[in-house]
Every structure is written in C-alpha cells, then in structure tokens.
Amino acid sequence: MAPFDDIAHIEPAGLDGLILYFSGTCSREVNAKVASCYRALKYAKPQWLKEAIPAYDSLLVLFDLTITDSHGVYAFLRHMPLVLETEKSVKKHRIPVWYGASQANDLAQVCEHTGLTERDIIDLHTATTYRVYAVGFAPGFAYLGDSPEQLSVPRRDTPRTKVPAGAVAIADRQSAVYPSVSPGGWHLLGLSPMAMVDTTKAVAGRLQMGDEVTFFAIDEKQYRSWHEQ
Amino acid sequence: MNNNEITIEHIQMRSLVVDNGRLSGQSEGFSEAGAMDNQAFQLANYLAANPMNTPGLEVLGSITLLFHCDATIAVCGPSCLLTINDTPSDTWCSIDIKCGQKVTISSEKLGHRAYVGIHGNWDIPHIHGSACTVMREQLGGLTGQGNALASQDRIGGQFRLSQQQKKLSEQQRPNYSLVEPFDVVAGYQQRGFSAYALALFYASEYQLSPQCDRMGYRLSGPKISANSKAMRSEGINLGSVQVPGDGQPIIMMRDRQTLGGYPKIGAVASYDIYRLAQAVPGDVISFRPVDMNNARGTWLLKQRIFSHLTKG
Numbered sequence: 411m412a413p414f415d416d417i418a419h420i421e422p423a424g425l426d427g428l429i430l431y432f433s434g435t436c437s438r439e440v441n442a443k444v445a446s447c448y449r450a451l452k453y454a455k456p457q458w459l460k461e462a463i464p465a466y467d468s469l470l471v472l473f474d475l476t477i478t479d480s481h482g483v484y485a486f487l488r489h490m491p492l493v494l495e496t497e498k499s500v501k502k503h504r505i506p507v508w509y510g511a512s513q514a515n516d517l518a519q520v521c522e523h524t525g526l527t528e529r530d531i532i533d534l535h536t537a538t539t540y541r542v543y544a545v546g547f548a549p550g551f552a553y554l555g556d557s558p559e560q561l562s563v564p565r566r567d568t569p570r571t572k573v574p575a576g577a578v579a580i581a582d583r584q585s586a587v588y589p590s591v592s593p594g595g596w597h598l599l600g601l602s603p604m605a606m607v608d609t610t611k612a613v614a615g616r617l618q619m620g621d622e623v624t625f626f627a628i629d630e631k632q633y634r635s636w637h638e639q
Numbered sequence: 640m641n642n643n644e645i646t647i648e649h650i651q652m653r654s655l656v657v658d659n660g661r662l663s664g665q666s667e668g669f670s671e672a673g674a675m676d677n678q679a680f681q682l683a684n685y686l687a688a689n690p691m692n693t694p695g696l697e698v699l700g701s702i703t704l705l706f707h708c709d710a711t712i713a714v715c716g717p718s719c720l721l722t723i724n725d726t727p728s729d730t731w732c733s734i735d736i737k738c739g740q741k742v743t744i745s746s747e748k749l750g751h752r753a754y755v756g757i758h759g760n761w762d763i764p765h766i767h768g769s770a771c772t773v774m775r776e777q778l779g780g781l782t783g784q785g786n787a788l789a790s791q792d793r794i795g796g797q798f799r800l801s802q803q804q805k806k807l808s809e810q811q812r813p814n815y816s817l818v819e820p821f822d823v824v825a826g827y828q829q830r831g832f833s834a835y836a837l838a839l840f841y842a843s844e845y846q847l848s849p850q851c852d853r854m855g856y857r858l859s860g861p862k863i864s865a866n867s868k869a870m871r872s873e874g875i876n877l878g879s880v881q882v883p884g885d886g887q888p889i890i891m892m893r894d895r896q897t898l899g900g901y902p903k904i905g906a907v908a909s910y911d912i913y914r915l916a917q918a919v920p921g922d923v924i925s926f927r928p929v930d931m932n933n934a935r936g937t938w939l940l941k942q943r944i945f946s947h948l949t950k951g
Contacts, residue, residue: 422826422931424876424906463666463874470874479935546898549668609766614667
C-alpha cells in the first residue's frame with residue numbers, strides 16, 4: 411500500500427501547488443492517511459519540495475517551479491514509498507487545564523447548549539483522547555478532534571476580539587489551546603499554564619500533526635505555581 | 640548612540656520591515672508573509688547591491704529616516720517619491736546618502752507601496768528564517784514582536800556605501816498596468832462552481848473594496864455562487880481566490896492564514912501578485928483562466944528576464 415493509493419483526487423492549487431485530497435469512512439481514518447502521505451513526503455524530501463501543508467483531509471504540496479512541474483510532482487508521488495509510523499513518531503501530550511478560570515470561562519453557555527453540568531463537561535473533555543488533525547490559523551494552533559458528540563457546541567455568536575494565551579476551547583467536535591493572544595470564536599473552558607509555542611525553535615509548536623492529546627484538571631493554585639516547579 | 644544606524648524621524652500611515660517571508664513555517668501555522676510587491680522589493684535590494692533576502696522597508700504613506708552613517712539606498716514602487724534633505728531625488732536607482740541626511744520616502748498615489756533597500760547588514764532577529772513583520776502574529780520586525788515601525792525607532796546594523804551605481808530604465812521596471820487581466824490557475828474547488836458562475840467570474844470586472852490588507856483583497860462585483868457543500872479547512876496558496884457565502888471573491892495575499900475553509904476557484908498566478916499588490920481600493924481588475932503548464936512557461940520566461948537583469 412503506497413501513500414499514493416490513498417489519494418482520492420488531486421487539484422491544482424496555484425502555479426506552484428498541488429492539493430491532494432483523501433477520503434475514508436471517518437475523519438480519523440482520513441486524517442491518518444494525510445499524515446501518512448505527509449510523513450512519506452517529508453522523509454523522501456524531494457529537491458523541489460518548498461512546503462507541504464497538511465490539514466483535515468488534504469495535503470497542499472508547494473514545489474519549486476525551476477526544478478519541476480505538476481507532472482513531475484505527480485510522477486514522484488506516484489512512486490513514493492510508505493514510511494511506517496513508529497511508536498516514537500506518535501507523541502502523547504498531557505495538558506493541564508484550570509477549568510473555569512475567570513479570564514476564559516464560557517462553561518455557562520456550554521451547559522446551556524449541551525444540557526450538561528460543568529462537572530460533565532470537564533469529565534467528558536478530560537476523558538477524550540484527542541488527535542492533532544491539523545496545525546494552522548496561527549503559529550502552533552493545533553486543531554484537536556474529535557470531541558464526543560454530547561460536547562459539540564457551535565461557535566460563539568460574537569467572536570472575542572482577545573482570547574488569552576493558553577485558553578482551552580471547543581467548537582463543533584473540535585478542541586484547541588490558543589497558543590498566543592488572538593481573536594477567536596470558540597467557547598472557552600479554562601486556561602492551561604503550558605506554553606504551546608516557542609517561535610525561536612525550529613519546531614515551534616508543542617503539538618504536531620498526528621500527536622495524541624489528553625487534558626487533566628488542575629486548580630487555580632496549581633495553575634499559578636506551574637512555572638515555579 | 641551607535642553611529643552606524645538609522646533613526647526614524649516621522650511616520651505617516653504604516654511602514655514595515657519585510658523580506659521574502661517565511662515559506663517553511665506554513666505547516667506550523669506561520670503566515671508566509673514577505674513583501675507584498677516582491678518585484679519592487681527585490682529590485683530595491685538589487686539596486687542597493689544586497690543579497691535578495693536582505694530586509695527592507697515597505698512604506699505605505701510616508702517615512703522620514705535620519706542616517707547616522709553613509710549608506711547606499713534604493714527606492715522602488717509604482718509611484719514612489721524620494722527626497723533628501725527636502726530635495727527631490729531619483730528612484731529606481733542606487734543613491735548614496737551621507738551621514739546626517741534626512742531622507743523621506745512616500746508614494747504619489749495613496750495606497751501604493753514603496754520599497755527601500757539599504758546596502759549592508761541589519762541587526763534584527765530572524766524567526767523561522769525571516770525578519771518579516773506579521774502584526775497579527777506579533778512576529779518579526781525590529782524587536783521580533785511584530786510591531787510596525789514607529790517614530791524614534793532605531794534600525795541597527797552595518798550600513799555602508801556600495802560603490803556600485805545601478806539604474807533601471809522605464810522598460811526595465813515592472814509594469815503595473817491593471818488593463819491586462821490577471822491570470823488565474825483554475826483548481827481547488829473549481830468543479831464545485833457552476834459553468835455559469837465561472838463564466839461570470841471570468842467575464843466580469845471587479846472593483847477592489849476598501850477591505851484590502853496584507854491578508855487579503857476583498858473584491859466587489861457580480862456575485863459568484865458556490866455549491867455550498869461543507870468542506871474542511873485546507874492549505875491556502877498565495878493568490879487563492881476564495882468565495883465566501885456572500886459571493887464576493889477574496890484574493891489571499893502574503894499575511895493570509897495558512898488554513899481556510901471557503902471554496903476556491905483557483906489562484907492568481909504568482910507572477911501577477913506584485914501587480915495586484917499595488918492595486919488600491921477603487922481600482923478595477925479582471926481575470927482570465929490559464930492552464931497550469933502555460934502559466935509555468937510564462938513564469939520561467941519572466942524569471943529569466945529578471946535574472947538576466949539582476950545578475951547582469
């Protein structure tokens with residue numbers, strides 16, 4: 411099974427880009443195919459590769475026009491060998507959350523939407539093993555899926571102009587930790603003291619495509635003392 | 640005060656430190672960034688005898704610089720203006736500035752971007768290989784915090800005279816006319832648009848709305864309806880033509896976010912982006928579809944002309 415066989419279709423994406431689309435029976439399966447193709451491409455490192463941007467069900471491949479054209483890229487992908495996922499390549503993260511922190515608390519609205527109690531919400535959120543489906547929107551912002559169906563909430567009617575760094579949020583069946591202060595329309599559950607991005611590093615984001623993420627609850631005191639440990 | 644630096648005396652509107660951008664960070668969520676009009680930016684560096692990725696200034700409105708050293712500079716842009724101690728000077732050529740001189744850069748037409756290349760090296764932090772400012776990401780620029788340039792800022796570095804005098808003739812400068820349609824490489828969700836919607840898009844004129852910034856240019860004109868089949872967010876290449884629910888296309892520019900979920904007709908060919916970058920709200924533009932391979936041919940040809948010019 412070569413990564414190419416998982417590609418459902420390919421479309422041009424600008425003068426120097428091809429976007430590969432994958433399909434499958436569930437979002438996790440589709441995203442695993444994207445990750446597998448992305449891994450194979452990064453490993454093969456063809457000279458023409460400028461950048462590859464993976465997302466939920468697609469992989470945007472940008473190439474150097476002086477070296478190749480879309481046919482060359484296509485031919486390369488066609489014969490690209492599979493690179494097996496190793497235990498080491500799936501990183502597991504445990505992220506502490508001070509649920510209900512006053513600067514990041516939409517628990518009341520989430521209760522209203524879902525009919526759950528605050529305790530239920532926290533229990534469901536901490537019981538879920540999330541997968542990083544994509545990194546984008548802002549440096550180090552990881553889209554995590556899937557939240558249990560009961561925890562699914564729409565976006566806020568009015569997005570916040572300023573979501574604090576570390577805010578843990580949900581929208582639809584996704585979750586995320588805002589790596590830095592930014593506008594945002596997701597419902598906030600609390601704050602994490604863990605830094606999500608270090609822009610001075612070669613790999614800036616803590617969370618990478620395909621990583622596994624679980625959350626655990628801490629209280630205000632633990633949040634405040636996190637950096638002293 | 641370090642005697643080899645440049646201080647900013649006065650700013651009107653917005654000036655940013657730019658370079659070729661951070662292409663390699665996009666899989667981590669960093670904007671591509673980079674000079675909006677990459678042609679004028681690179682030519683300014685060429686005229687200032689710099690390597691092509693040396694940081695430079697992108698000036699919207701005007702900026703006045705005070706030089707505390709001798710340095711060769713070059714100013715490029717579709718309607719750029721340069722004065723030295725209030726005396727008009729030439730643009731699109733190498734200019735030697737003397738220590739103590741006051742230099743003002745602006746554009747005749749509001750909304751045009753002027754680029755300044757300064758010969759030498761900058762003391763400036765690089766993040767993911769680039770010093771380019773992205774205000775939204777609080778990244779890049781003089782301090783690395785994503786701030787636009789402000790009056791009293793100091794540009795530190797080793798700036799000097801280049802000993803090379805270069806000049807571009809009218810013919811050698813980029814053509815900024817908006818009469819020719821913009822080439823669009825069809826792709827992405829193109830098949831999700833009806834034949835009527837695509838024909839309408841390519842046959843119509845669009846006006847640049849006031850909502851144009853480094854992230855994207857929002858157009859106004861005939862409404863294009865997309866089959867609103869739900870799609871997941873996906874990677875957005877430079878120049879992508881997004882069509883949101885209101886049917887008014889948005890062309891994604893340098894500071895675009897890396898992922899987005901609106902259907903796209905295709906992407907404006909990268910060789911046409913500099914021209915679009917210098918269009919201003921109220922300007923009228925149109926589009927034509929090009930085949931990906933023909934577009935590559937055009938790109939290679941333009942690239943060859945450019946390297947003949949800059950590499951002599």
